[in-house]
Amino acid sequence: MKPNLLDVDNVSKTFAGRGLFSRRMKRAVRNVSFSLDADRPEVFTIIGESGSGKSTLASMILNTARPTGGSIRFEGRDLAHIRSRRDRVAFMSRVQAIFQNPFDAFNPLKPVDRYLYTAAEVFSGCRTKEARETRVDDALHKVGLSLAEVSGRFPHEMSGGQLQRIAIARALVSSPSLIVADEPVSMIDASLRMTVINLFRMLRDDLGVSIIYITHDLATAYYISDRLIIMQTGEVVEAGDARQVLAAPRHPYSIRLREAVLSVDGAWRGTGLDAEAIQPSLR
Amino acid sequence: QVTVPGVPRSQTIILENPEGTIKNPGWFNIWTLNAGGQFTGLHQLALDTLWYIDPERGLDGPWENSLASEKPIYNSDFTEMTVKLKSDIYWSDGVAFTADDVVYTVESQIKNPGMRWSALLSLNVERVSAPDAHTVHFKLKKPNSRFHALFTVRFNAIWIMPKHVFEKAGDPLKFDFNPPVSLGAYKLHSFDPNGKWYIWQKRDDWQRTTLGRYGEPGPTYAAYVDPGPPDKRVIAQLNHNLDVVHDIAPEGMFTLTKQSDSLKTWFKNFPFAHPDPTLPSVIFNMQNPAFQNRDVRWALAMLIDIKAVSMAAYRGAATLSPIAIPPTGTHPEDYHVPLRDWLASFELDTGKRKIRPYDPTIGAQIADMLRPSMGDQIPTDPAEIDRAFGYGWWKADPQAAAELLQKAGFTKRGNSWYMPDGKPFSVKVMVEGETRPILTRAGTMIVQQWRQFGIDAKTEVAQGTMLDRRNTGDFEILISWSVETYGGHPDLSFFLDSWHSQFVAPAGKTQSPRNWQRWASPELDRIIEAVRRIDFDDPRTVELGREYVKLMVREMPIIPLMAYNVFTAMDETYWTGYPTAEDPYANPVPNWGNSRAMMVRLKPTGK
Amino acid sequence: MTLLHPAAASAAAEDDAAIPLLSVDRLKAYYRLKLFGIDREVRAVDDVTFAIGRNEIYGLAGESSSGKSTLIKTIAGAIRPPLAVETGSVCFNFSDGTRDIYRLTPRELGEIRWKRLSYIMQGSMSVLNPVRRIRHSFTDFALPHVPEKGAAFAERIGRHLERLHLERSVLDAYPHELSGGMRQRVAIALATVCGPEFIIADEPTTALDVIVQKGVLAMLRGIQRELGSSVLFVTHDMAVHANLTDRLGIMYAGRLVEEGRTRDLFRQPLHPYTRHLISSLPQIGDDTPKKGLEGSPPNLAAPLSGCRFHPRCPLAIDICRREAPPMVAVAPGRRVACHVVTASPDAVAPAMEEVRP
Amino acid sequence: MNTLKVLRDLFYYNKEFATGLLLVLIVVAVAASSFFSPYPPLDVYVVPPDLPPSWQHPFGTTSRGQDVFWQLTFAIRNTLLFGIVVAVISRVISLCVGLVSGYRGGWVDRVLMSLNDTFVVIPLFPILVLFYFIMRDQMTWGLLALIVALLGWAYDARLIRSIAMSLRTREFTRQAVFSGMGTGRIVWQEHLPFVLPIVFSTTLNNINWSIGIEVTLSVLGFTDINTPTIGGMIYWANQHTALVSGIWWWVAFPIALVVLLFIGLFLLAISMNEYIDPRSRLSRLGGQA
Amino acid sequence: MKPYLTYLSKRLLQFAVVVFVGINIAYVVTHSTPINPVEQTISAATAYGSTSPEAIEMMRRSLSELYGLEGSPWQQYLSFWQRVLVGDFGPSLSAFPTPVSELILRALPWTVGLLLVSTLLTWFLGNLLGGLAGYYRENRVLRAFGVVTAGLHPVPYYVVAFVMLLAFGYLWPILPISGGASMAADRTDVVGFALDVVIHSILPVLSLMAAGIGGWFMGMRSLVSNIVTEDYVTYAELAGVRRGKILRHYVMRNAIGPQVTGLALQLGAIFNGAIITEQVFGYPGIGSLLISAVHAGDYSLVLGITTISILGVSTMVLLIDLLYPLIDPRVEAA
Ligand SMILES: Nc1ncnc2c1ncn2[C@@H]1O[C@H](COP(=O)(O)OP(=O)(O)OP(=O)(O)O)[C@@H](O)[C@H]1O
Ligand SMILES: Nc1ncnc2c1ncn2[C@@H]1O[C@H](COP(=O)(O)OP(=O)(O)OP(=O)(O)O)[C@@H](O)[C@H]1O
Numbered sequence A: 001m002k003p004n005l006l007d008v009d010n011v012s013k014t015f016a017g018r019g020l021f022s023r024r025m026k027r028a029v030r031n032v033s034f035s036l037d038a039d040r041p042e043v044f045t046i047i048g049e050s051g052s053g054k055s056t057l058a059s060m061i062l063n064t065a066r067p068t069g070g071s072i073r074f075e076g077r078d079l080a081h082i083r084s085r086r087d088r089v090a091f092m093s094r095v096q097a098i099f100q101n102p103f104d105a106f107n108p109l110k111p112v113d114r115y116l117y118t119a120a121e122v123f124s125g126c127r128t129k130e131a132r133e134t135r136v137d138d139a140l141h142k143v144g145l146s147l148a149e150v151s152g153r154f155p156h157e158m159s160g161g162q163l164q165r166i167a168i169a170r171a172l173v174s175s176p177s178l179i180v181a182d183e184p185v186s187m188i189d190a191s192l193r194m195t196v197i198n199l200f201r202m203l204r205d206d207l208g209v210s211i212i213y214i215t216h217d218l219a220t221a222y223y224i225s226d227r228l229i230i231m232q233t234g235e236v237v238e239a240g241d242a243r244q245v246l247a248a249p250r251h252p253y254s255i256r257l258r259e260a261v262l263s264v265d266g267a268w269r270g271t272g273l274d275a276e277a278i279q280p281s282l283r
Numbered sequence B: 001q002v003t004v005p006g007v008p009r010s011q012t013i014i015l016e017n018p019e020g021t022i023k024n025p026g027w028f029n030i031w032t033l034n035a036g037g038q039f040t041g042l043h044q045l046a047l048d049t050l051w052y053i054d055p056e057r058g059l060d061g062p063w064e065n066s067l068a069s070e071k072p073i074y075n076s077d078f079t080e081m082t083v084k085l086k087s088d089i090y091w092s093d094g095v096a097f098t099a100d101d102v103v104y105t106v107e108s109q110i111k112n113p114g115m116r117w118s119a120l121l122s123l124n125v126e127r128v129s130a131p132d133a134h135t136v137h138f139k140l141k142k143p144n145s146r147f148h149a150l151f152t153v154r155f156n157a158i159w160i161m162p163k164h165v166f167e168k169a170g171d172p173l174k175f176d177f178n179p180p181v182s183l184g185a186y187k188l189h190s191f192d193p194n195g196k197w198y199i200w201q202k203r204d205d206w207q208r209t210t211l212g213r214y215g216e217p218g219p220t221y222a223a224y225v226d227p228g229p230p231d232k233r234v235i236a237q238l239n240h241n242l243d244v245v246h247d248i249a250p251e252g253m254f255t256l257t258k259q260s261d262s263l264k265t266w267f268k269n270f271p272f273a274h275p276d277p278t279l280p281s282v283i284f285n286m287q288n289p290a291f292q293n294r295d296v297r298w299a300l301a302m303l304i305d306i307k308a309v310s311m312a313a314y315r316g317a318a319t320l321s322p323i324a325i326p327p328t329g330t331h332p333e334d335y336h337v338p339l340r341d342w343l344a345s346f347e348l349d350t351g352k353r354k355i356r357p358y359d360p361t362i363g364a365q366i367a368d369m370l371r372p373s374m375g376d377q378i379p380t381d382p383a384e385i386d387r388a389f390g391y392g393w394w395k396a397d398p399q400a401a402a403e404l405l406q407k408a409g410f411t412k413r414g415n416s417w418y419m420p421d422g423k424p425f426s427v428k429v430m431v432e433g434e435t436r437p438i439l440t441r442a443g444t445m446i447v448q449q450w451r452q453f454g455i456d457a458k459t460e461v462a463q464g465t466m467l468d469r470r471n472t473g474d475f476e477i478l479i480s481w482s483v484e485t486y487g488g489h490p491d492l493s494f495f496l497d498s499w500h501s502q503f504v505a506p507a508g509k510t511q512s513p514r515n516w517q518r519w520a521s522p523e524l525d526r527i528i529e530a531v532r533r534i535d536f537d538d539p540r541t542v543e544l545g546r547e548y549v550k551l552m553v554r555e556m557p558i559i560p561l562m563a564y565n566v567f568t569a570m571d572e573t574y575w576t577g578y579p580t581a582e583d584p585y586a587n588p589v590p591n592w593g594n595s596r597a598m599m600v601r602l603k604p605t606g607k
Numbered sequence C: 001m002t003l004l005h006p007a008a009a010s011a012a013a014e015d016d017a018a019i020p021l022l023s024v025d026r027l028k029a030y031y032r033l034k035l036f037g038i039d040r041e042v043r044a045v046d047d048v049t050f051a052i053g054r055n056e057i058y059g060l061a062g063e064s065s066s067g068k069s070t071l072i073k074t075i076a077g078a079i080r081p082p083l084a085v086e087t088g089s090v091c092f093n094f095s096d097g098t099r100d101i102y103r104l105t106p107r108e109l110g111e112i113r114w115k116r117l118s119y120i121m122q123g124s125m126s127v128l129n130p131v132r133r134i135r136h137s138f139t140d141f142a143l144p145h146v147p148e149k150g151a152a153f154a155e156r157i158g159r160h161l162e163r164l165h166l167e168r169s170v171l172d173a174y175p176h177e178l179s180g181g182m183r184q185r186v187a188i189a190l191a192t193v194c195g196p197e198f199i200i201a202d203e204p205t206t207a208l209d210v211i212v213q214k215g216v217l218a219m220l221r222g223i224q225r226e227l228g229s230s231v232l233f234v235t236h237d238m239a240v241h242a243n244l245t246d247r248l249g250i251m252y253a254g255r256l257v258e259e260g261r262t263r264d265l266f267r268q269p270l271h272p273y274t275r276h277l278i279s280s281l282p283q284i285g286d287d288t289p290k291k292g293l294e295g296s297p298p299n300l301a302a303p304l305s306g307c308r309f310h311p312r313c314p315l316a317i318d319i320c321r322r323e324a325p326p327m328v329a330v331a332p333g334r335r336v337a338c339h340v341v342t343a344s345p346d347a348v349a350p351a352m353e354e355v356r357p
Numbered sequence D: 001m002n003t004l005k006v007l008r009d010l011f012y013y014n015k016e017f018a019t020g021l022l023l024v025l026i027v028v029a030v031a032a033s034s035f036f037s038p039y040p041p042l043d044v045y046v047v048p049p050d051l052p053p054s055w056q057h058p059f060g061t062t063s064r065g066q067d068v069f070w071q072l073t074f075a076i077r078n079t080l081l082f083g084i085v086v087a088v089i090s091r092v093i094s095l096c097v098g099l100v101s102g103y104r105g106g107w108v109d110r111v112l113m114s115l116n117d118t119f120v121v122i123p124l125f126p127i128l129v130l131f132y133f134i135m136r137d138q139m140t141w142g143l144l145a146l147i148v149a150l151l152g153w154a155y156d157a158r159l160i161r162s163i164a165m166s167l168r169t170r171e172f173t174r175q176a177v178f179s180g181m182g183t184g185r186i187v188w189q190e191h192l193p194f195v196l197p198i199v200f201s202t203t204l205n206n207i208n209w210s211i212g213i214e215v216t217l218s219v220l221g222f223t224d225i226n227t228p229t230i231g232g233m234i235y236w237a238n239q240h241t242a243l244v245s246g247i248w249w250w251v252a253f254p255i256a257l258v259v260l261l262f263i264g265l266f267l268l269a270i271s272m273n274e275y276i277d278p279r280s281r282l283s284r285l286g287g288q289a
Numbered sequence E: 001m002k003p004y005l006t007y008l009s010k011r012l013l014q015f016a017v018v019v020f021v022g023i024n025i026a027y028v029v030t031h032s033t034p035i036n037p038v039e040q041t042i043s044a045a046t047a048y049g050s051t052s053p054e055a056i057e058m059m060r061r062s063l064s065e066l067y068g069l070e071g072s073p074w075q076q077y078l079s080f081w082q083r084v085l086v087g088d089f090g091p092s093l094s095a096f097p098t099p100v101s102e103l104i105l106r107a108l109p110w111t112v113g114l115l116l117v118s119t120l121l122t123w124f125l126g127n128l129l130g131g132l133a134g135y136y137r138e139n140r141v142l143r144a145f146g147v148v149t150a151g152l153h154p155v156p157y158y159v160v161a162f163v164m165l166l167a168f169g170y171l172w173p174i175l176p177i178s179g180g181a182s183m184a185a186d187r188t189d190v191v192g193f194a195l196d197v198v199i200h201s202i203l204p205v206l207s208l209m210a211a212g213i214g215g216w217f218m219g220m221r222s223l224v225s226n227i228v229t230e231d232y233v234t235y236a237e238l239a240g241v242r243r244g245k246i247l248r249h250y251v252m253r254n255a256i257g258p259q260v261t262g263l264a265l266q267l268g269a270i271f272n273g274a275i276i277t278e279q280v281f282g283y284p285g286i287g288s289l290l291i292s293a294v295h296a297g298d299y300s301l302v303l304g305i306t307t308i309s310i311l312g313v314s315t316m317v318l319l320i321d322l323l324y325p326l327i328d329p330r331v332e333a334a
């Protein structure tokens, strides 16, 4: 039987207390398990409280942090066994990342195209300049950009949406089968947000890429995801089919989450903020 | 500023101790090796021994019977020496000095190999005894006509230990002798726990010391201090906080002559400095094949323009010597003047012609050169010029040098000289740098002159490592001295005895002092052996000395340059009566043991 | 020129306050870069005029890098090179007098800060001094502006933090010990604890999950209502605008392109960009495919002639390429800068009537 | 954006840069004019000694009969070269160690920092002096520069490491990792520009420090007197008690030139900092990330 | 607590390694000096007196024995460590038989006192002024001060010291120019002696400060000028926080980290002494002891001083590493 694309098996992460005299241990992720099927590309969404361990989980999947308990297997291979640079390159050519904040995701002192060229060189073995350019141009076209628009430009010359798309193109250069996207749209406007979300859909449907999508934005989660887990203080409190969960959450936290979502329509019905605004007086 | 409670400035003389800061200031046991300071006043004022020779004329002639009441008495084959001691000499703690102290000094040193004079004494002394309280008798292991030199202060000598103190002290190597019990006219008053100064106080019973017979010492207190770098010494003296500066650069001295109205110097006029009986020279490493040919050495000598060297090193204030004897003390009368004619007729065969290289007028030339800028500070009297600027030197003669080199098989191609084996003629001249600025300057100038002639010459500064490299023969040419004399006595054995070829170390091995040139010459050995056989005061020593001089001129194993001029600056604000060339009763250089003579001649100005 | 005078604009607003608390008049703020081989001018705020009344929450939305933050910085008087105000004025009409913020001495400016005017910067997660405990930050920022001292002051900030769902123990923490969301809340608390008359908030809730966000917004509104102060609020989250703000301005490429009561704007967006912005918003349970804007964002360093939206505008007509559309009041309290819309205002008016409750 | 244009603009718009450049150019010009010196650098008594500054000898003459100006041209050339060699070598080492150690962390960091601390703790002076004794006349200024450089990188490496440690946590570093960049590329291409400002200021300090060491060694008498340097000039002046003797020009002009050089370098460094520092330049155009 | 202990033990191991390697390097280097202490001793003892080559040969042998220089290098190395581990550096070779520790202890208080005071003062003033200058960039006085320090900075210390000396010791002689205390000092009168020591330290301290302040000044200035553009500073300014408070708690407090590290290293290096100061001002201290030991080939003494210095510096590095979280709470100890 073909191994799963990704197995997250009972994973935990405990951080040692910060600071010199601190005794606190922070259990950022507790016994999280899920798996992604190799044959069925999907958008797998992680939602949760701020500080509930989403980013930590993501970095463990990306093998930039080691779980303190449990194991993560990618295509059947335990990530803990990936040590040599060759293995890591091989892994990264299959699993890629899109980072939270497009404005910090590129070195402000360097043109952005470097990342693309390097990725082409390292992951796709493009030896010649021409090969690299073709490769990069292809990837950029998939996200609606072109090499001509990007080459030689600095991050500050690009809009947030453009940067976000370049980051995605960068992830695509290596033709990964899994992309981990950590809050990729939190900083951009609704319109650009949709551009990015639609791109994810296209990746899943047309290129067969699985995507782990971490977000606070339930609306886009609903819009795009196939499955979803909801996390609170490091634990998965609810998991399942995205639409089902969001339509009818069962865990109390999920329910509160669902209820807290502000909607434009809700605003006119008065279910907005006023209900909560009963607070002790200030003066 | 330098006032200590109860020590009035007007009764204190402040002298520089060139040892600098004493690492281990509370250590006065001078009989161990370098554990504490020596020139802190300790050996000048507190200690005493049998005889002194002053490099100048002395209070009462250069020779002084100190603890001894008369000159040493040898038997005919120099295997025994008897010493008669003065009576009525007392240690500062009131105990009488006797022959037992001398015997104890000799015996305890022989017993403890770690002590300073242990080796010298155990090599020489078979037995020492005190037939009576004021007689000491030495039985020597082998004939030694100069054994008394060990107890004769030129700079220092074997100091006599207080038996009654050391006897009780246990291991003499571990005993700090603090406070020191003194035999001299002064005793310790106080000292800086950080080793910067020592104050000595005149003993109430100064009459009961050997200095007593010259009258009462002037200063009640004598402070030996570390005044710091040269510029600070100048400042300190201008501020009248330092009565005697041991030595400064010539420029510092010139500054003082310009700015101080109470300055006293050895020569009233230029060159001011006191010439030490020490002879800075260009010392060849004779074990180096390049210098084994006399013609090469002479060629290098002929390339030196001594006037320029004198200017570079001393700003002209050098007392030159063409011969291997320092032009100081009584030496000019014994050697320089009598040998003038011989020098003038000395001929050198360049291979092409014969030349007479000696130029007796160099001193006058330098005087003339300086006169425009220094004016009447430059003496005019020829005798005075001779004493100040030396007794002539060798003419700079590049032509002759070239001929000599060619004679030795060297060739000149383009602008450079090549050795007979075809390699470029390169020489490295080792100087000591900061430690001996004057010699460094002289070396640099000589190197420049050789370089201009086409020799690949370089200066090597061996600051700190000079001693080791000199001792192991790890140099090509060295600017230093291997000739040191008594100054006040014509006998040359002080340095010459160690030049015997029996002591020359093989290349790479450590050479013992002072034959740094490692020159082995049968002719010289013959002279040395002759000196050994005659008495110290035998007139033949002068004859032999002149023979030595002639041999050295012919062979040039070292190129003598000049006396080591010490720019001792004395301030007359508080004291007068310093020794000078006019009244040369002592060497003014304050770290010499015999500088104690100054004390009895100094008079307070009443300020 | 049919530029609306601010006074007219506020008069047009149906609010009772006769003089608006803030009036921004023909404001141009450019980033001037003339150094190191670069020579250009980024016209981040290019001729913006609007007013905010008392007791009002004014929302600002728009594309990323359309100049929202720049506008806000100019209003808050946070001008640092290379940003410079070209022309225009920013006037506050506080309870104790009117002030043109660019005519004040630094001293006078210092006096109104935090007491009357407070500001939450974009990236409020990083505005806390990393080596100072939160408690001391409160002392630094708020103590001079509140009557309470000592224990009473501590009590006041403690209570205030609780309103933001923060424990009091936060006070003893260093910023890095807090999550991004907590830091944002602390920043909000810092800006609101003195009860200023005018609060400027630039994307203050980006790092919050929806539950906390909701609480924070509620608190903000609670304070605003209680004190009758005004808020200028920027966010990309249109749902937040819908729920929080009274009026909404839409910016595109350094210009205000539409302004009106939030509800009107959502019901009946006039400017094509606004329409797009609102329609592109997905909602839970809504399965219709949404699309982002085609084409590339405008370059503020070399602004296009005419309407800056025209290359991406489905309705663009000829005049849009030539002439910049002025901001025109198309209905009371409703302004828009679009040639197409102003050309047929009649088509708009009925729609406006329709949404009136 | 080409370099020339950058320089031009720096020159026009940055007064500090312009002044700094001018000062440095003056010093460089002085150094360069050594090639036209009428006197061989090591020869003494080529001019009358102790002359105060005059038209003929603008900086006066020394007690060794050398023209101070021409002597200075050689001295400043060698000293400048010395400082630059030391600075360059030690910068390269400290950058390598600091960046790699900060970026890699873990055992690499521990090993490198142990090495680093070892160099921090070794007392400089006895080691240098002992090197002098051991190397003897092979101890040319070049070798001295090498040794001083080897002993002079450690503290700055620690500084750079601390910056690199925070850069490691920046998102773009992860971006670089996931672009397949290895340690070398990340360190040299991604992180280096961020530490450049600090590198500039430490370079300045380092040049200053190395010249100071050279002078101190000279004052203590450890000097290669066959190579004229600023330290060497002070050494000779010192030997001739020039300060007390009133030959102030022998010391004053060399010092003045060094001071000019440093003010120049200082101004250049702060203006370059401004250019490189992303916060004073344009990098934040994209937003306040 | 456990992770911290792990960290601590790793760090202590690193400390031990650094000290061990450092001392070994010092050992190897000092022992490869071409200066032979026996020759130095003999030369110093015989330079002026009568000498006989045979006697010198004898002295050589007995001195080697006395100094414990017999035995294989390996044995010497082992016995060195045996002694060091119990804190004994053996007798000094150039002041035999005085123990090295006695010599060091005598010099140490002076050096430590002088350098501690001047380093701390310099650090404090330099940072204060640097911080002010970086923050109030327009201020004329501070700007002028910047140029002055930048200009003063590269003046070799020797010259600075000397100019001070000339100025206050000669042209306007109001201060003592030599020594650590005056000869008149009565060391039993504590107050008077202390005052005397202070007066004597004025010139050395001033010169050390004049030479050292520029480094701190410029360092702080550039650190501060980076920090003033940080968001939290801007924000505090926008909030109308008092400028003095911003300067202290927002700007300088954040910039101080590297400066504290620098201070620690400098304090650790105090045990090297201030060679030139001691030379110029005749100040008693460990620097001149070190130099004279080097010159005398007294490797016991050199090693004693370097070992103390190595321990001093590495302890300070260790302390800084352990305590840094207190300076910058963001830094994790582990
Ligand atoms: N290196 C670390 N050391 C100690 N604690 C950490 C570390 N990294 C994260 N944490 C803690 O682990 C928890 C989970 O953090 P994480 O960043 O995964 O949260 P998140 O779900 O991504 O939150 P957000 O939505 O705010 O991004 C937080 O409480 C955080 O404080
Ligand atoms: N310091 C600066 N120097 C130069 N240009 C700048 C600077 N800051 C911002 N800009 C430019 O000004 C324009 C407007 O930026 P601004 O930050 O106001 O946008 P915004 O609407 O707040 O965007 P976002 O929603 O992403 O926060 C952008 O094009 C940006 O690149």
Ligand SMILES: [Mg+2]
Residues within 6 Å of the ligand: A054, A055, A056
């Ligand atoms: Mg996260």
Ligand SMILES: [Mg+2]
Residues within 6 Å of the ligand: C068, C069, C070, C122, C202
């Ligand atoms: Mg913004």
